[in-house]
Amino acid sequence: MRIDKYLWCMRYYKTRNMVTEACKKNHVTVNGLVAKPSKEVFPTDKITFRKDQITQIITVLDIPENRVGAKLVDMYRKNETPAEAYAHLELLKLSKEHYRKNGTGRPTKKDRRDIDEFGNEIITDGDED
Incomplete structure (x- = not known):
């Protein structure tokens, strides 16, 4: 076949x-x-x-x-x-759902500000050398 x-x-x-x-x-x-x-x-x-x-x-x-x-x-x-492959797929699905649920639409202005604030925290934490 x-x-x-x-x-x-x-x-x-x-x-x-x-x-x-x-x-x-x-x-x-x-x-x-x-x-x-x-x-x-x-x-x-x-x-x-x-x-x-x-x-x-x-x-x-x-x-x-x-x-x-x-x-x-x-x-x-x-x-x-291997069973690890299926576990990895489940982990990928969960990580995608963590940020935004499907069908919730575009991020709101507040969501965007939170994302920007989070990005600025990471940048300023790394500059303290």
């Missing part, structure tokens, strides 16, 4: 076109070699690809005939992505 079809069947990407774009950008490797979208995958191949700021590492256990349901994905692949 082609690598683009396999990653689509395993539900890592919504469309095969998205997988093709990832392959063209050299985000997908099979057994350590950069893969084109037409690269054939076989059981025991190790696939590494970058998606959502995580480098996913999976081992092919079997080749499905069609796109499989989310509950059946584990029958066809073994996920070897």
